[in-house]
Amino acid sequence: xxxxxxxxxxxxxxxxxxxxxxxxxxxxxxxxxxxxxxxxxxxxxxxxxxxxxxxxxxxxxxxxxxxxxxxxxxxxxxxxxxxxxxxxxxxxxxxxxxxxxxxxxxxxxxxxxxxxxxxxxxxxxxxxxxxxxxxxxxxxxxxxxxxxxxxxxxxxxxxxxxxxxxxxxxxxxxxxxxxxxxxxxxxxxxxxxxxxxxxxxxxxxxxxxxxx
Numbered sequence: 001x002x003x004x005x006x007x008x009x010x011x012x013x014x015x016x017x018x019x020x021x022x023x024x025x026x027x028x029x030x031x032x033x034x035x036x037x038x039x040x041x042x043x044x045x046x047x048x049x050x051x052x053x054x055x056x057x058x059x060x061x062x063x064x065x066x067x068x069x070x071x072x073x074x075x076x077x078x079x080x081x082x083x084x085x086x087x088x089x090x091x092x093x094x095x096x097x098x099x100x101x102x103x104x105x106x107x108x109x110x111x112x113x114x115x116x117x118x119x120x121x122x123x124x125x126x127x128x129x130x131x132x133x134x135x136x137x138x139x140x141x142x143x144x145x146x147x148x149x150x151x152x153x154x155x156x157x158x159x160x161x162x163x164x165x166x167x168x169x170x171x172x173x174x175x176x177x178x179x180x181x182x183x184x185x186x187x188x189x190x191x192x193x194x195x196x197x198x199x200x201x202x203x204x205x206x207x208x209x210x211x212x
Contacts, residue, residue: 005165010107013172014100025094028086032060035082041095046112049132054104056112057095061086090179096135108168109134110156113196120198121153128156131163138167141174149196 018025029040042060045053061083065073072078079087086092099105105112112133118126139147139155147155159167 002164006106006163006168007103009165009168010100013107014097017094018097018101021094028059028091028094031082032086035080036060036063045115046133047115047118047129048104048112049129051118051126051129053115054099054112056105057098059086059092059095061092093135100135104132106132106134106168108136108159108163108171110137110159111140117196120196122199124157125153125199127160128153130160136171136175138171141171141178144178150199 032040040060042058043055044058046056048054061080062075062078063080065078067073083092096105100107109132110128118129121128137156138159139152142155143151
């Protein structure tokens with residue numbers, strides 16, 4: 001019953017938001033096209049429920065600029081002014097409402113990360129995939145990108161163990177406040193979160209430094 005209510009809530013709210021913001025989304029798409037060209041929508045394979053892959057949609061925020069060897073430039077060099085604005089207001093996330101309607105995502109849940117992270121989680125961290133990923137989540141309203149990876153995963157697992165419709169509603173209202181305040185957009189000193197290399201590797205590196 002809880003899963004049915006969550007899915008019904010997701011469909012109802014995401015459809016309402018798409019209708020409400022659709023004209024604004026067309027304006028954003030036009031701005032992205034004029035600023036960065038095609039494609040307007042950034043699509044990337046991310047792990048969903050149970051780690052099953054799906055295509056996640058976002059408005060494009062970075063260019064495809066490369067160095068002389070054909071490698072992509074660092075994120076902070078490819079992130080445009082428009083991209084910074086879209087990220088700081090979370091408007092780049094609006095296309096994910098289509099993912100919610102499709103059933104790949106929920107409005108609330110652990111954020112979908114990169115496929116290569118699946119093999120880097122501890123068994124406890126991997127439990128974040130026991131529910132559908134979300135546009136926002138418990139970690140996002142409790143520090144977002146200012147948290148360490150380990151802190152984010154602990155909050156994700158807490159959500160898995162404690163989720164309810166009322167908790168989802170609380171998180172959505174907290175998300176609105178965070179967006180208005182533009183808090184926790186980027187990790188300190190980074191345009192995006194640094195790559196997660198695995199908790200065990202981090203512990204080994206710290207142990208090695210202590211022995212030196």
